[in-house]
Amino acid sequence: MSPLPAMATGERGFQPMQADDLDRIMEAEARAYSFPWSRGNFLDSLRSGHVSELLATQDKVLLGYYVAMPGVDELHLLNITVVPDFQRCGLGRVLLDRLEWQARQRGLAAIWLEVRASNTRARYLYGARGFVEQGIRRGYYPAAGSRREDAVVMKLGLDQEAAHAAG
Numbered sequence: 001m002s003p004l005p006a007m008a009t010g011e012r013g014f015q016p017m018q019a020d021d022l023d024r025i026m027e028a029e030a031r032a033y034s035f036p037w038s039r040g041n042f043l044d045s046l047r048s049g050h051v052s053e054l055l056a057t058q059d060k061v062l063l064g065y066y067v068a069m070p071g072v073d074e075l076h077l078l079n080i081t082v083v084p085d086f087q088r089c090g091l092g093r094v095l096l097d098r099l100e101w102q103a104r105q106r107g108l109a110a111i112w113l114e115v116r117a118s119n120t121r122a123r124y125l126y127g128a129r130g131f132v133e134q135g136i137r138r139g140y141y142p143a144a145g146s147r148r149e150d151a152v153v154m155k156l157g158l159d160q161e162a163a164h165a166a167g
Contacts, residue, residue, distance in 0.1 A: 011057065011058045012055060012056065012057050012058070012063060013055070013056070013058075014053045014054065014055055014098055015053065015054050015056065016052065016053055016054075017042075017046065017052035017053055017054050017065060017067070018046070019043065019046060021054060021062075022039055022042055022043070024062050025042060025054075025062070025065060026039055026042075028062060028065075028081060028083045028084075029081065031083070031084045032081050032082075032083070032084050033081075034144070035141065035142045035143075037079055041079075042067070045067045045069075045078065045079075048069070050067050050068060050069045050070070050078070051066075051067070051068045051069075051070060051075065051099075051102050052065070052066065052067040052068070053065065053066060053098065053102075055091065055094060055095060055098070062083055063082065063083055063086050063091055064080070064081055064082040064083055064086065064091050064092075064094075064095050065079075065080075065081055065095075066079060066080040066081070066095050066098070066099055067079040067080075068099060068102070068103075068111075070106060070108070071108075073108055073109045073110070074103075074108055074109060074110045074111065074112055075099070075102065075103040075106070075108050075110075075111045075112070076111075076112045076113070077099060077111060077112065077113035080092070080095055080096070080099070080113075082095065092122075092125050093125070093129070096125070096126075096129050099111060100129075100156070100158070103158055104158060108158060109157065109158055110155050110156060110157050110158060111131075111155070111156040111158070112134075112153065112154070112155050113126065113131070113153075113154050113155075114137060114140060114151035114152065114153055114154075115151060115152050115154060116141050116149055116150075116151060116152075117136070117149060117150040117151065117152050118149060123152060123154075126154050126156075127154075129156065130156050130157075131154040131155060131156045132154060132155055132156075132157075133152055133153070133154055134153045134154060134155050135152075135153045136150050136151065136152060136153065137150065137151040137153060138150050
C-alpha cells in the first residue's frame with residue numbers, strides 16, 4: 001500500500017454524506033470518470049435514504065465515498081470512488097471494508113455491484129475482496145461516441161452467522 005500524499009495525512013474517518021458535500025463530490029466525480037454521476041443522482045440517493053458515506057481526513061480532505069441501496073436481504077453498491085489523487089493507496093479496500101461492515105450491521109446476505117467490463121483494476125480489487133462474477137449486463141454503461149459498454153455483475157456473499165454476531 002502506498003502512503004497517502006502529504007496533503008491527506010492524519011486521522012481519517014467516515015461521515016454520512018450530506019447535500020452540503022456535493023460540490024466537492026461533484027469535482028471528484030468529474031475527475032474520476034468519463035461519465036460521472038450527476039448532482040441529481042446523488043440528491044436522489046440521499047433523499048431515498050441510501051447508505052452513503054464519505055471518507056475524509058480530520059482537516060476535511062475528501063479521500064473517497066460510496067453510495068449503496070439497501071434491499072430486502074442485500075446491499076447494492078451504486079457508486080464507489082477514490083478521489084484520483086489518492087488512488088493506489090489502499091483506500092478502495094478501506095471503502096469496501098466499510099461497505100461490508102454496513103451490510104453486516106443490517107444482517108444482509110450479500111452485496112451486489114456492477115463494474116465496467118474494461119475496468120480491470122476495479123474487477124481485480126473486487127475479486128480479491130471475495131466478490132464473484134455472476135453475469136453480464138449488455139450495454140449497461142455509456143461509452144465514447146454513441147456506444148455502450150457491458151457491465152460485469154458481481155456478488156459478495158456474507159456469512160450470516162458472522163453478520164448476526166456483528167450486530
